[in-house]
Amino acid sequence: MKDAIKALAADPYQREAARVRLAVEGRSVVRPLIAELLDETSPVPWQEIERLLVKWIPEHAYDEVLAALASASDKVSRRRLSRTFTSFGAVDRYIEALNHPSASVRESAAMGIQSACSVAYGRKPNPDVDYDLVIDALIPLLADPDEDVAQRVRWLLTMLGDGVLEPLRHVRRHGPGKLRAHALSVLAAAGGEEALSAADRAAVERLVRIKLLDDRAQPLDTCFTSWIAVPGGDQQGIAELLGLFDARPATFELGLSVGSHDSHDGAEYGRVYVTPEVDGWTLVLGPWCNPVDPERAEDVLRVVTELSRHHGRAQAYYFGEQGGGSGWLVAENGETVRRCKGSWAKDDARFSLGEPLPQERAACIEEGITPVGDAPADGEEADEEWTDLAPYLAPDLARRLGVSPFDLGPDTTVRGAGIVALTPHARAHGRPCTGAYAI
Structure with a gap:
């Protein structure tokens, strides 16, 4: 198995043969591949390992990559594992991962959803995705205790189209209270002033007037x-x-x-x-x-x-x-x-x-x-x-x-x-x- 993994750095013919051999191994090869991915001295291109995990054996690799990401102790490992994790494109699994105890997993799950679902910059909606389900799963994370997760979710919600507006207005009207302020910011970012209710526009104007009293x-x-x-x-x-x-x-x-x-x-x-x-x-x-x-x-x-x-x-x-x-x-x-x-x-x-x-x-x-x-x-x-x-x-x-x-x-x-x-x-x-x- 080790020889096959090292062959991923060889000529194209050997690489193709190594992919086939490793894919046949299935679940047993996932952890050695992850270890190779995290080895900064490895001559194997990370793209080769990621391609194998994500495209050839995703049914075996997803859970192992998630577990490795959750336990990663350094920034380099988290970055490499997050890059691979977000490449699976498994939106349903990402929605589940939004509730994971690890902030690294939650943030990476949001990034995976962004990659698969964003309609920003003229991209078309993903026809295989239930956007309402995605939005409902993301909104509670606006108040995530980890600020990196919360910020990623704020950015992501602005990239999902007009479907985010009414759920955010619902939060503004009915709570929960811990989400209201965050919902207002995302509403403004996603839909501009026109997306705000008359009450919210008045509240913003009132806040500006109050702030002006002590403006520096x-x-x-x-x-x-x-x-x-x-x-x-x-x-x-x-x-x-x-x-x-x-x-x-x-x-x-x-x-x-x-x-x-x-x-x-x-x-x-x-x-x-x-x-x-x-x-x-x-x-x-x-x-x-x-x-x-x-x-x-x-x-x-x-x-x-x-x-x-x-x-x-x-x-x-x-x-x-x-x-x-x-x-x-x-x-x-x-x-x-x-x-x-x-x-x-x-x-x-x-x-x-x-x-x-x-x-x-x-x-x-x-x-x-x-x-x-x-x-x-x-x-x-x-x-x-x-x-x-x-x-x-x-x-x-x-x-x-x-x-x-x-x-x-x-x-x-x-x-x-x-x-x-x-x-x-x-x-x-x-x-x-x-x-x-x-x-």
Whole structure:
């Protein structure tokens, strides 16, 4: 038997012969195969072992893999066994395993159901699955004592289609109480605000108002962060000039959550978060504000210039902290002073307007490089230095010119309350999808 298992690492002909021989062994070969799977020094590809267990002898292997997963004592073993366990595709057995004492088994069972049943990203429902039965089995695990299991189930329920909505509404109406809060979050994530009852929508709005009483500024970092900055605290005037509508009160946490969602799941141009006055400035956060987005650049140029006409100054920025580059736009008294993009892309230059700002030059000097705009003897080297600095410059320039959203915190002076509002893009292209956000 050992020779046959080792032959799974041999040439294709030997592998096929080994599979046949091992499959004939049936139950007696399962534990040796699992041991080989967990041996980090084994030359046998894990895919070969998994294929044998899952495709050739699943009727013998399922229970043994489950037992091994339940008793696994280290992360590597649990990961390998979970990967195999979730490949069986045995939804009925996974439903039973959701009640297993082992959290690793419960989480892996949920992952197996996800793999077999998810309708996310355009997948069609599995015709062999009773989705009502699956949903009824999953909902109690929303309050699982193991947070990893509970989180996996929350994600999974949002992937099973509209059939989850009514069972979750039932929990909201009738309990049990320990599931109600979790059901509300999943309802919002799965169906958006439209899936909530009028009572639940009112409860959420009431919670936001309560939270605003003690709201504190916090950094607004969405990884891919775009914002407009206007001096002063004329939030209503800024919103009117930008054409924002359907404004709702929002905490800093809610604004950050909405901004993160809209920035990560594809650029959502239909919604922004407008801060209260923070250290003498009002910020508008969201991909709609990106001054160097090819789809938004000209409109952002227009609105920022118009804001500067009314407020003396206005700026717009973009910063992708994972190497996504920087962009900035500065306008004063109705005139564009500067627009620049730094991202190592070949088309960066097409966004350039105006002369380098004193603040850009100062940043160069502090970094020990030739100030942008100067022409030293070795001009090529200076251009390369600027190209390497510019992609990281937006937060620093925002700080030098006013206030950076990354610097907000407990010591920030705050006047008023923030709002989340829809942009003119939403009028033309439809309202953005809502979801579950932190408050």
